[in-house]
Amino acid sequence: MTDKPGIVITGASGRMGQMLIKTVLESDKAELAGVVEREGHDWVGQDIGIAMGGAALGVAVTDDALAAFSEAQAVIDFTAPEATIAFSKLAAQAGCVHVIGTTGMSDAQIAALDPAARDTVLVRAGNMSLGVNLLVQLTKKVAAALDEEFDIEVIEAHHHHKVDAPSGTALMLGEAAAEGRGVKLADVADRGRDGITGARKKGDIGFTAIRGGDIVGEHDVLFAAAGERIVLRHMATDRAIFARGALKAALWGQGKAAGAYDMIDVLGL
Numbered sequence: 001m002t003d004k005p006g007i008v009i010t011g012a013s014g015r016m017g018q019m020l021i022k023t024v025l026e027s028d029k030a031e032l033a034g035v036v037e038r039e040g041h042d043w044v045g046q047d048i049g050i051a052m053g054g055a056a057l058g059v060a061v062t063d064d065a066l067a068a069f070s071e072a073q074a075v076i077d078f079t080a081p082e083a084t085i086a087f088s089k090l091a092a093q094a095g096c097v098h099v100i101g102t103t104g105m106s107d108a109q110i111a112a113l114d115p116a117a118r119d120t121v122l123v124r125a126g127n128m129s130l131g132v133n134l135l136v137q138l139t140k141k142v143a144a145a146l147d148e149e150f151d152i153e154v155i156e157a158h159h160h161h162k163v164d165a166p167s168g169t170a171l172m173l174g175e176a177a178a179e180g181r182g183v184k185l186a187d188v189a190d191r192g193r194d195g196i197t198g199a200r201k202k203g204d205i206g207f208t209a210i211r212g213g214d215i216v217g218e219h220d221v222l223f224a225a226a227g228e229r230i231v232l233r234h235m236a237t238d239r240a241i242f243a244r245g246a247l248k249a250a251l252w253g254q255g256k257a258a259g260a261y262d263m264i265d266v267l268g269l
């Protein structure tokens, strides 16, 4: 028994789940308190170290999320929207900080997290990396400095397994650009061009999603005017940046007042 916060990782077999488990195990500031997979998954009941192809770690994969959360101080959750909503209720019940990296959530699904945020600390961001959150702030600044003569386009590229588009990061960048411009993203977003689209509408914020191979995550915010262009770019080459950010959020949330937070709060940007 130590005084380091115990962390539970959900979606243990996923790309991010495995990266998060490694990151917590490597940290001297936190302990791996549990790992959760869904009922019926092959890994349930196995030692997580063995399941991940290494040595036993003495932590068994469970499908009983509430029991795991009840023994921990924080849950880091990079899964899928419906799972994240269910986990938010259990994390609130267990009194755990809930760090959410899951993307592709609709407005209604995001609103479904509100009750949990009244009872516990919930940190949610479509991208947990320092670099992207800095890019969000830069995007807001640049958009505020430029008028509608500059067309704003957000271009993102990800691996071929990704199921949602635009990416959570692209939407964060779009929101930041809209905020900088003093408009609502919902009023100006252009998310799907195909066929005879007509000329670009002044003031729109456009989104383009590329999917291919093993691209970890790349985002450009393009400001294009007559005679000049500005491009703000972030390129992720290692998922560890997201996992490190998520762990930072889990530690930051300890002892904070219940509420909904994001990585701008965590990083103090």
Ligand SMILES: NC(=O)C1=CN([C@@H]2O[C@H](COP(=O)(O)OP(=O)(O)OC[C@H]3O[C@@H](n4cnc5c(N)ncnc54)[C@H](OP(=O)(O)O)[C@@H]3O)[C@@H](O)[C@H]2O)C=CC1
Pocket (backbone or CB within 6 Å): 010, 011, 012, 013, 014, 015, 016, 017, 037, 038, 041, 078, 079, 080, 082, 083, 100, 101, 102, 103, 104, 125, 126, 127, 128, 129, 168, 242
């Ligand atoms: N915010 C950030 O910084 C980042 C966010 N992400 C986001 O994290 C999420 C996961 O990404 P990634 O790891 O690549 O995806 P994977 O598909 O590799 O992993 C998803 C995991 O979640 C589990 N899962 C899915 N649905 C459920 C469910 N209903 N109940 C319980 N478990 C479930 C999966 O289990 P099973 O295999 O059984 O389906 C799997 O273990 C995505 O939304 C992605 O966009 C990714 C990187 C960074």
Ligand SMILES: O=C(O)C1=N[C@H](C(=O)O)C[C@H](O)C1
Pocket (backbone or CB within 6 Å): 103, 126, 127, 158, 162, 166, 167, 168, 169, 170, 216, 217, 218
């Ligand atoms: O699914 C991914 O892989 C990623 N998802 C996040 C997103 O939707 O922006 C963050 C990162 O780009 C990787």
